[in-house]
Amino acid sequence: MITAEQKPIDEIREMIVPYKRILALGCGSCVAECAAGGEKETAMLASTLRMAGKMNGEDVDISEKTIDRQCVKEFVIQLDDVIDQYDAILSLGCGAGVQAIADMYPEVPVIPALNTEFIGETKDQGYWVESCIGCxxxxxxxxxxxxxxxxxxxxxxxxxxxxxxxxxxxxxxxxxxxxxxxxxxxxxxxxxxxxxxxxxxxxxxxxxxxxxxxxxxxxxxxxxx
Amino acid sequence: MSNLKKVLEIGKFAVTAECGPPKGADPESVLKKAKFLKNKVDAVNVTDNQTAIVRMSSLAACSLLKTGGFDPVLQMVVRDRNRIALQSDILGASALGIRNVLCLSGDHQIFGNQPQAMGVFDLDSIQFVQAVKAMRDNGTILGGDALNMPPDIFIGAAANPFADPLEFRAVRLSKKIMAGADFIQTQCIYNLKRFETWINMARDRGLTEKAFILGGVTPLKSPGMAKYMKNKVAGMDVPDGVIKRMDGVPRDKQREEGIRICVETIERLKETPGGKGGHIMAIEWEEVVGEIVERAGLLPRPV
Known part of the structure; x- marks a missing residue:
């Protein structure tokens, strides 16, 4: 699978500053398996951002949604009906997911919430290791x-x-x-x-x-x- | 022609020494260090950003040494250059009159002062040896394009008899020699028993007849240095007996003890079947090389 880790929260907050209505978008495939960008992590990140926004008196509205695969067009299409409601998408997909969405919606800013790491295997709970460079x-x-x-x-x-x-x-x-x-x-x-x-x-x-x-x-x- | 090659081919026990380039652009400091080696050794190895610390380029320092009347051995690591740059530098080195190259993997960049650097490792050291041999003997670069003048280079590679797994060390040496290594310089020898096991394995495979093996030595300055090398330097094997020996003499006699161990090791190397020379790596202590060579009965140098 493709592994990833969430970026530091301050870095994410800095990137979303210009936007009011944001969709935190999870991905149900690889990054869910490595507990970085699945439904659960998306809910957590959205709630953390909401809380931080509230504490700083910012007027920011964060919604959340998770699709099965951000890197496959036929899954991304589900956003067609809702995309107009948002100023930006905060993607919890890997680098391929972020770019697939950017490619589909040329007018919408897509912000990466994860650092994509490597093709790897799950060794144990909470332990992933790189095993292929895709040569x-x-x-x-x-x-x-x-x-x-x-x-x-x-x-x-x-x-x-x-x-x-x-x-x-x-x-x-x-x-x-x-x-x-x-x-x-x-x-x-x-x-x-x-x-x-x-x-x-x-x-x-x-x-x-x-x-x-x-x-x-x-x-x-x-x-x- | 390479002086080192000449000495080895007439069957003399060869002596090489290491000279690390400065952390700066001063040409004088290269020659000042090398002065201690004049007429004491057959060739001078110039390290290539050793331990991944940025220094004057090996190629430039070799050129300065060449002008100063030395026979330099250009050390080249595959860590920092891809196959285009490596082959290009081989041509440049030959054009500058540098006649020896030592093809190495190089210490990993994480050890040095640029740990964020991209490690290149486009070729490995064995593939690099093979490429240099094809340039010299076939006049072709990787991919087969012809050179209008082949480089004139005596090709060296390194071996570490002390790394694991021991059984495979002779296989890897054999691959280096099959690839085209004319001479081999080894990691510093402190564990003579292990070295002899290794060279016997090499001899059993007929490798000591196919390439000249020069055993590496480094004089110890103190027990602290011995411990540091044992624990901190990758691929180093310093037996407790050696540390004990350094510990067992008074502080003001420790350097002398280090020199003595070094001389004894060279003496043993001279007696070892398949041992064709010694490579003295006196780290930031070049001034002691002459004394070591003399006490090991290797002066005057033949050519």
Missing amino acids: GDCMLYFFGGVCPLTRCSKQLLNGPCGGSMDGKCEVNPEVPCAWQLIIDRLTNFGALDRLEMIYPPKDWSKKQGAGPRKIIREDQQGSIS
């Missing part, structure tokens, strides 16, 4: 299901570096050395020979080409109304 050319097969581009601090494809000690990374003893994990995993299923070859330089044009990356699939076109 566009997955190499997990070669590295036994551990991604060195994401999890090695130096993104080595031919690691480990000289800073691997007792299974930990040199940058922080809390961080496991990705290469130790790779070697352990490949040893477990007898595939350590995959590391004898030299992996060539990564083709980063698949990650950061000219402008944003796109996926166009003709077989899927027409199925979305």
Whole structure:
């Protein structure tokens, strides 16, 4: 999932200063899973903002609503009927959600309430960790299901570096050395020979080409109304 | 031609030393530091923003040393430059008469004084070695475009015999040599037993015949420095015995003890099959290098 964290409340308050009627808009997908922008968090943020507004004697009206996916047009369309009632949308979606809404409503300011963090997994309650940088050319097969581009601090494809000690990374003893994990995993299923070859330089044009990356699939076109 | 290469190829035990560039633009300070190394070593390594602290560029400092009559080893880390800049600097270095390069990953930017910097790591050190070799031997850059004049560079890489996992260290060394490393300089040796285990593994794989291995040493100034290196410096293995030895002498004899340990390590290296040289990293203590080289019986230098 895409993970995110709420911005500091003061930063949010500063951004909404010019607006009177604001819709705090939650997103029911990834950011709900990581407890940053779901229905519950949206209600909490809206109420905090209302309270702060009241205490400072500001005349501000904050409504709230949560849609299933801010990043998909057919869900965003639900706002068509209500969008005119607001001066601004305070989006608790990820960066994709904020931009999808901005794209749909060119006249309406859309303010991000979250900092989008990474593609990650839920390790435990309240604990998420990055596991994919979306490089566009997955190499997990070669590295036994551990991604060195994401999890090695130096993104080595031919690691480990000289800073691997007792299974930990040199940058922080809390961080496991990705290469130790790779070697352990490949040893477990007898595939350590995959590391004898030299992996060539990564083709980063698949990650950061000219402008944003796109996926166009003709077989899927027409199925979305 | 690289003086270091010449010394190694005639079969002499080589000596290199490290010289860190200044935190400023003063060219004199580079030459002043290097003066202590004149005629004491075969080549001088110039660090590349070591520990991710901004200093005079390694390439510029190497050029100053070259003009001063030294054979510089240009250290280059992949942390700060992408493949365009790395290849470009290799051409520039060769044009300036720099004949040795040491290709490194580099200390992570979080350790230095620019922790907000973007870490580049476009290539890793092994891919970098491979790219330099292709430039030199095939006259091509990554992607295959031809150079109108290939660089003339003796290619080095680093190895840390003390990092984990030990079993994999020889594999990684083998990859560096397969990629094109002509010589290897190691992390500072304090744990001789572990070093010997590592070099035996390398020898078993035939690697000591394929590249020149220079063992790294750093003279200790005090027990405090030994403890600091053990606990704070990434990838360093300082056994308790060494710390005890430094602790066991009076304060005014500690530097002498540090030099003695260093000389003994070099003596051992000379006896180690596959050990082709020593690399002295006397951190901010360049003036002691001459004495270490002399006491290790390595003067005068051959070329």
